[in-house]
Amino acid sequence: MQEMVKTKNNQGKNSGMEREFVYTFSSGNQHFVLKVPLKFPVQENVSHLLGRLMLLHNLPCFIENDLKESLSRLIEEKSIEDYDTEAEVALEAVKSGEVDLNQLANTWAKTYTEAVLEHTRPEDSSWDEDFADVYHDLIHSPASETLLNLEHNYFVSISELISERDVELKKLRERQGAEMDKVMQELGKTLSDHDVNMLAAQHFESQQVLENKWNNELKQTTGIQKQEYQEWVIKLHEDLKNPNITIGEEINVQPNQWRESIEGNGGLFEDQRQLEESFTIHLGAQLKTMHNLRLLRADMLDFCKHKRNHRSGVKLHRLQTALSLYSTSLCGLVLLVDNRISSYSGIKRDFATVSQECTDFHFPGIQEQLEVVQQVVLYARVQHSSKSKRLNDVGNKNGSCEDKSKNMEQNLSNILPGEFYITRHSNLSEIHVTFHLCVDDNVRSGNITARDPAIMGLRNILKVCCTHDITTISIPLLLVHDMSEEMTISWCLKRAELVFKCVKGFMMEMASWDGGISRTVQFLVPQSISEEMFFQLSNMLPQIFRVSSTLTLTSKH
Secondary structure (H helix, E strand, O other), X not given: OEEOOOOOOOOOOOOOEEEEEEEEEEEOOEEEEEEEEEEEOOOOOHHHHHHHHHHHOOOOHHHHHHHHHHHHHHHHHHHHHHHHXXXXXXXXXXXXXXXXXXXXXXXXXXXXXXXXHHOOXXXXXXXXXXXXXXXXXXXXXXXXXXXXXXXXXXXXXXXXXXXXXXXXXXXXXXXXXXXXXXXXXXXXXXXXXXXXXXXXXXXXXXXXXXXXXXXXXXXXXHHHHHHHXXXXXXXXXXXXXXXXXXXXOOOOOOOOXXXXXXXXXXXXXXXXXOOEEEEEEEEOOOOOEEEEEEEEEOOHHHHOOXXXXXXOOOOEOOHHHHHOOOOOOEEEEEEEEOOXXXXXXXXXXXXHHHHOOOOOOOOOOHHHHHHHHHHHHHHHHHHHHHHHXXXXXHHOOOHHHHHHHHHHHHOOOOOOOOOEEEEEOOOOOOOOEEEEEEOOHHHHXXXXXXXXXXXHHHHHHHHHHHHOOEEEEEEEOOOOOOOOOOOOHHHHHHHXXXXXXXXXXXXXXXXXXXXXXXXXXXXXXXXXXXXXHHHHHHHHHHHHHOOOOOOOOOOOO
């Protein structure tokens, strides 16, 4: 038996396991053995590798097909073995806690998304615009009833999923509370502070795992709903254009057992808004424009939560919001937030919870929008910081400017008081656009002026409303969402007067911004404010805006 010389693999730089490929064949009375070292994973094309072997060793042509088959089979088998081994190691790492499962899932999802986007056809980039046109046609057609029924059925599914999540989280917290009580009873006897801290850490980790599990479940469900809904809308639009097809199948409204159990919800919103005053004003120097003003005692999130249609009992009451979704009459809301762009605390968490109760079929979810805002803010801060450094270096500024620049660098991911970011929504009850206005504790003091960042933020928000077809805007009159002890009657009157006067000035400016368009401005005061205080504010509003009144003339005969 004659052994042929081994072929050296030129891919020595690649890391991996080396295996020997052995192939035997006969030619006449002689037997030959071909031994080739291969490094796995094999990067080279099998056909190219086969050609090199045939040429290098002057192999006979009659073994070419069999050699290629044997080479391909070995590479496939050994590659699968290596992949299985790597998979087992990866699974063990996840099971042992060396790798964070949620971080791994997010990384995989990001890579998958990037790969899909890389190979997406160019014409898909106009999908949003095409879908917007199709939806606008359908919602203004007899199919609007069917459309809203489908949205409600999806809303029912998400509501029940959220209900299950809340029940499971509540049970976990109750069980953990009982465990902690037992440990605290043994503290100082058989257990130490270290044991208590360890148990608290375990409880926190368990809650995080459960919350992440449900967050992923909700994210997956809403993604499926959004895809199904958009495909169904496109198909329905195409069917309606075909005269030979009759749309006879109606979508029945499914009752929401979780919502049905809360009978008070239907009338709750009405009770919260029972204090309301409406006014009509005319503003402008020469050409006056009519505007509608409303003063309400209500919670800001009441405009976001879905209400029940009293006639049907369960159906979403959002037809008007849907009709104006793609129009020049959008509705906006000003939400007062802190300087962190997140949804983990306070009213930001409550707003995110409400916005996740129903799938948004037109815009990205609240978390995705906040991630984009965070990136934009960080980029803008870095650019501003770099520019400030260059100016300081050139001008050799004093220490105060440098301190200001350093302070800016320490908070690159945060926004400043008076700045705001915007999120878009199609799944809220009465709101299309939310302005998240950053305010600090200074708004709770009684000495702010018309130049305060919060007031200037309102001015900039109204300017955005003019340039982006937002004709209804809801503003927190007192620049707070909740009352506190220091907010006395005089404090409320002073603050309301300041905001009324400033908004009036801004609205007069709006005529030069948009040429004079009729708008609706809603001033909201917190739920805890007294009726007496509400009516004092109601009397102040027409005095400041000089509401037009009808003059009645009487004559005596």
